[in-house]
Amino acid sequence: MFTGMLGSDIRSMNTHGKITMPQRRFVVACLSLLALTAGAASGEAAPTPSTSAVTDGQHDFDWEIGTWRSHVRVLAEPLSESPDEWLGFEGTSVVSPLMDGRSNVVEFDVRGPAGRIEALNLRLYEPQADRWSLTFVNLRDGLLAPAVYGGFHDGVGEFYGDDQLDGRPIEVRFRIVRQGPDKARFEQAFSDDGGQTWETNWIVVDKRI
Template identity: 75%
Template sequence: MLANPLSDTDDHWLSFEGTSVVRPLLDRRANVVELKVAGPDGRIEGLNLRLYEPQANRWSLTFINIRDGLPTPAVYGGFRDGVGEFTGDDHLGDRPIKVRFRITRQGTDKVKFEQAYSADGGLTWETNWIAVDRRIDSAG
């Protein structure tokens, strides 16, 4: 995780390790992700609620940080050619920004997640979160 995104002064990355547990809901039209990660710079615990909107043929992703219990504005999108891309509007402090979230499969049991911010309406993007999840066999 980039310590100070969109700051132009610090490119220090923070490291975390932990788990993401995905639970399907409502016949897979929704799911919830339980995230628990920790590292030398602290811990992050949160939920990501993912809902499918059949009328719009898109997904919404809403993250909730358990530290404050508040949802972030949703990002919206879907999957094409094996890559999920979701975008939306948010704020970084008092500054309005765009958010982009990408999901890329890297084999049968590995997925890469990237989040990026844009302060110029989506012309340029700064990646600030990279996570690689590996499936663990829950039966073993």
């Protein structure tokens, strides 16, 4: 599922206007994937990482491959003094593997009274750090949100990163909890006090189709 879906995305579907360092890494990663694919098609052997660099972490998302029915709740005005208003959406999430599971992409399409959200999420595994980066792409404007980084421990995935909301810096936490082989819960939360307190603003329950 997704991270980087800010409350401001519901109002303006993301306001990032310049290419940040995480975005450059995202673009470079995409180009690298294309280069490796082209090399394989031409018969050239792709570089093989050392055995010590490859860990089981690269299979963290294997369970999610497939098509899911997504039930979404989004807080309309996160980290504000406004009364809580939750917006509802329903649709599908399609998770497809790339490069033998070392990366994957989520195609996300949900609708509700507030409109439609079409997006992609690219997950890339970093074997040297044994962690994943999750980068959200809103198809409404084609802009990238800063990535969050982390992995799974005891069956729960936690990913952290930095972003901005209405011009002020915030921290982002994205959490994934499996609730059986065919159900999972995704939560995003923001903090504007250095991680002392968190406000959840994005809740998705996926059920496998």
